Amino acid sequence: MRYVKLPNENFDEFFNSLKNWGKVYAPVKQGNIYTFKNVEKLSEVSLNYTRTMLPPKKFFVKPRDEMLRLKDSRWEKCGEAEKTVLFGVHSCDIHGLQILDKVYLDEPADPYYKERRENSIIIGISCMPDEYCFCKSLGTDFAMSGFDLFLHELPDGWLVRVGSVRGHEISWANEELFEEVSEDDLKNFRAFEERRAKAFKKKLNKEGLADMLDLAYDSPVWKKYEKICLGCGNCNMVCPTCRCYEVCDKWINAYEAVRERRYDSCFMVSHGLVAGGHNFRPTRLDRFRHRYYCKNYFDPEAGFNCVGCGRCDEFCPAKIEHVKVLDEVREALE
Template identity: 35%
Template sequence: MLYRIIDAGDVPLLIRAFMDSYELVAPVECDQGHIFDTIDDPNDVVLDYSTTIASPKKYFLPPREILFKFDVAQNDVDAYELDVKPRVLFGVHPCDMNAIEKLDSVFLEGPYPDPYYRARREATLIVGVGCTPSQSCFCHRMDADEAPAGYDLFLQDLGDRFWVSISSVAAAEVLEESTTLREATDEDRAAFAAATRRRNEAFSSDIPFVQDVAMLMDTYHSDPFWAELGSRCLNCTACASVCPTCMCFDIVDELAFDGKTGERVREWDCCTNPQFATVAGGHNFRPSERERVRHRMYHKLNGFKEKHGSMLCVGCGRCVDACKTGINPIEVLKFFDEKTRGAHDAQQGKGATNGE
């Protein structure tokens, strides 16, 4: 890993240099906040944003994509040609970079990598940027507040300059050609440490630290808490729409009007969708909101970790803002905190009684 310093005024030059060879996607301001969008002017890029409304997941796993086309009359299938452009995702927060790493573990690892996801992923460079958490952020509780890997460049704002972490040759070449690099000094390193400290201190103190979350998901699997939490669910699936790690999808065949040709399409789906767990014959394995909400939280905080070694939630806080009835992992953490504190207090009281 290489570390260099560039002047703040060099950032637009870096963006412009990437735009010469890549499609550049970066956070821009919109009516509701900030979104990732394709950039035509470097001045449109906003790097000091809190959290975008939706994640950059759609650039690897689109909400809707054609997998292939078929001809029923000819009993023939035509492979669908992906039009994949070299792309740079610029200004990605650590939580979103961690989310992309988790998507990679699902779609790229194992015996059958997803060719559609892989084509987009391999054509994409990622430039990360440090951030200041909002009140909804809890990435520090999900071990996703830092991104030790998963980027080509990482920028940390130090005021009039940026600390740059370099981890790929392709990005390093563009950086060197477009900016004036210099070695980091002791003053720069101290400024970087101070920026890290300010970020850590900015997290909300109302979000509890809970140990062994995955184990607690099993311990309180039948608790009435899930019925209360599920009773609020509106089945709107807004949580999955904004989540950077939700990866469930449905496959549908769409026939043309002639009834002879069609397309096989992959579309986003969500486990809180009432029809998600419905199978042939009409049986629904999770018919109630209680079961669906619990399953979603279980997968985020337990099931994924059992298979891949880390929780699926990255604490970006988007679902906190998107859900109008307050269903989110923070509520689960607070519930576990209350339960474990109560158990600890009861044990302490029992010990004191026995001591008397």
């Protein structure tokens, strides 16, 4: 991996150069939340954000996605993937996209997801955790792959890690904006990472988590939180690794229709409904417990399906805390 330095005085010019590679989307503050939006100027970007409400997966698996359009008795693919630069993606969300890659790019690859991934540039940026973050517990607080460039804040600029062929192309095209990394820069980089590691307030105990979940299927803790949970599905909608969707045909008239894919939630009663009217998760208890098994049951090949971003905690209207639930389940077994 190549390391270069981007001085503060060159940051604006570097940002503007990204428009040559695609439409730039970056975190922008809207009210009390942050969202990835198309931006034209660096001054529009909130570099010190903690998390956006919807993760960057929305660019690859859209909340509502027109797949096919029926016209003149023929189904035609909708749209083409635009060249996209996602600027300011945090490490946990990069790991989230890599989890989605294992699902959507496995054979047979999803053509919509694949085309969008191939036409995107991922530029990561360093962050400081808040009271919801527990990515350090899951090893997703630092990304070693899955990005083109990753920017780490220094006192007088940014240490840039180049993580792909396209990342090298961007750095070569802007070679005059970068400098060699000095010993002081590396010292400041290490100091920031050490300070960041100590800033995490929340920790998930992973030890024996799969065994614990095997033993805790009938834990009274699930029943306790089932009564608190609103069953709204907010946690699914904001999760960077949830990938359930449904497909439906919307008729415009007798001769035209649109086939649409949209997010689905395992908290919805209809999610477990199958042919014959059987529902294999008929109660809220079944659905609440299922999400924890889906996210936290460790697969030796795939790892966890949770990246510790804290979105499910922050945006839960019932204020249910993911780690707290698992801690209580563990304590109930002792």
